[in-house]
Amino acid sequence: MSRTHIRDFHDDDLDAIVRLWENAHRGDDAPVYSLAEVIASCQADHAVVAIQGDRLVGTAVGRAAHAQGWIVFFEVVPGPHAEHAAAALLDALERRMAPLGLGKLSILVGEDDDPVAALTANGFEVLHSVRYLERRMPVQRRELDLLKDVGGRILPRHLWRAVSGMRREKELLEERLVTPLSRPDLADRFGVVPPRAVMLFGPPGTGKTTFAKAVASRLDWPFVELFPSRLADGPGGLAGALRSTFETIGELEHAVVFIDEVEEIASRRGGTPPSPTQGVTNELLKLVAEFRESEGRLLVCATNFVRALDAAFLRHGRFDYVLPIGLPDDEARTAIWSRYVPADSIADVDIAALVEASDGFTPADIEYAARRASQEALARALRAGEAGDADSLATADYLRALGATRATVSEADVEGFLADIDTFARL
Template sequence: MAGWHVRDFSPDDLEAIVRLDAEGASADPSGVFRLSDVVAALQGRHPTVVAVADGRLVGAAVGRVEGDRAWILRISLHPSWRNLGMGSAMLAALERRLQAAGATTMAAVLPEGETGSAALHHSGFRPHPGLTYFEKAEAVTAQDSAVLLSLGGVVPPTGLWEKLAGMAEEKGLIERRLVLPLAHPEMAAEHGVEPPQAVVLFGPPGTGKSTFAKAVASRLGWPFVELFPSRLALEDGLATGLSRRFDQVAQLEHVLVFIDEVEEVASVRSESDPVSVGVVNELLKSIVRFRDRDGRLLICATNNVATLDPAFLRHGRFDYVLPVGPPDSEARGALWDSYLARAGAEADTAVLAEASEGFTPADIAQAARTVAQSVFERTLASGHRAHPATGDYLQTIRRTRPTVTTEMALEFADQTSRYGRT
């Protein structure tokens, strides 16, 4: 077999390295570093060496420098040139170049038995058995980021779902109906379950419908886009604004779209108001287009589901119509527990839960903030750390007017029986 030599990478070598990568892989091709990572490093002129025999590229070692650490992204060898010391020679040459670029530590992560493992051993690289490689794929690409920016969308921080306190019944229902089928689509398909694509949340104001929507996006790791009817109305009319926004949303791979107070764009149509008819019709058409692709969820929220156009709630447009009501005693206790822990307070949760009957999560949050502010001011005035007690909370609860009146609670119960689809 003819001799070979090692030299620096040249841009003209790119195509040959890509071809060699496919020929030389000996194990699971789903390694840590993808071919796109390798190509990006080559195009970025990170240190790379190749082995050439008889004018043909038969080996490559690709590196990437990140501060004082360097990664060996790929060691590729043509099958007929293995076990001849070529891998070790390329590594030695690559090491010198990585050191010259400022790297003091060099690392490589390869599938078990992949090409280059022996060369790494022979070159003094020490394996770390027992390590587990963790990976998280981001739901947003560079193109998605540009679309999100134009839509005013965000990627919610992780952990919002876990931070939801109280409302255990509603949380459990939303977890089972929405989150699990969307998080495990293949398993859902095996059981004949179609992941939901559009749902309505209804209930009195302040019960946490918006919070649930954003928490679902956080749990799924999807971008969150909220559409505001009042803003869309400023864009050549509400119908046109809706159509344009849904066209933009269609460019995203995954997305949760949220429309709060959806009755503004989906109230019962009136023949005497052609504008409202056009808006509802456009929204219905947009929902049909939205449902054409997987990996997306539309959540609409309303305080009064009875005001929505009957065609809007029809089967085939919305998979579920879920009630989100005021928290029960157990849920109120869980909410108070979370705020008491945050304030370092020792108060009787059961007493507070009973005293705050009819309070929404927003009401409880407001009462807890009021007490926290009062105790904070007390600490500053006295110079000694003050701690809130049960009496502080009870006094504030008595001064707080519940959002949900008796009439609203009765209306919600009636709407749950008439419109709820769980």
């Protein structure tokens, strides 16, 4: 039998290490470190291999993070050489990484992984109190520049939970959008095709943008909001800028793309002479069709005037769903008021009275009234000269502010919205 010797990793060893990793993780749905990470560490960090004759029979691959070293892959082919090779590999990797000033060398393995015995035999201690947790980064390094180019960003993960009330709307978005996109295997089991594009419509200020951001947050996908007015300033005009932007977005693995007030660039075509935006509408229709051909991305458009959209824009096959977003319900208004009333004053405020008095108001209307009440209370305290001893805000302050706030959505708007639900909604 040939003697086993240990040496540093060479690029020519990569194919053998890939086979070793594949054999080690055959049937393993979730190895701690992916093959891509192992290959990257072989090439950029620290790796040693065990060679028997001209055959690679083991490897230990590590990387350093601050004062701690991590073994990202350790495997030895079973056989008479295995015990010696395991010990020699671990010793060689430790010597190679020692100049980095590491305080400890660590490894994460599955509960039933074979290397545990070899590791404990070579000085590694099993810490039973340790649990391994991980969170996938929503954007990989190669995508950061692309995301920056299109003005995209990663939103906080709590936005979905922050949308209180509006239970029916949230259920629709969860069932129609979030679940099929985040759990494609489950969707496939029931024959559900994950959506590619959705239209949100409703009166202004009802939270369509908030819902679009909440969906991106819930999916943990980058959020890219397109502003046609800004794109129009480009040298190729609005149509050219839209195509260029969509091409860049197409290079992202995942994205929620949001266009607000889409009626500005997708209004009804026709007339003599043709509308100046007709070419843009034509281009957008083509882009939506192309966008639908790729997985992992969702286009969300929002409009205050769904009846103003070009008929071709709302045909089946372009938007999977056309969802109404109406005024906040009692539960939602309760959450909004609770958010804006200061903690020091909330015990003195009848939130239920404010909820009743603000029926028919948008979230933006309520925010305006709350801030107006706070500003008036501050001004009153300053006029009194003793801001620290001034009375806290009371229900009457908010009711006065509501009385001075004009509702964004009129009764006629509400009636029109209800009629639009019957005509255009596709749930």
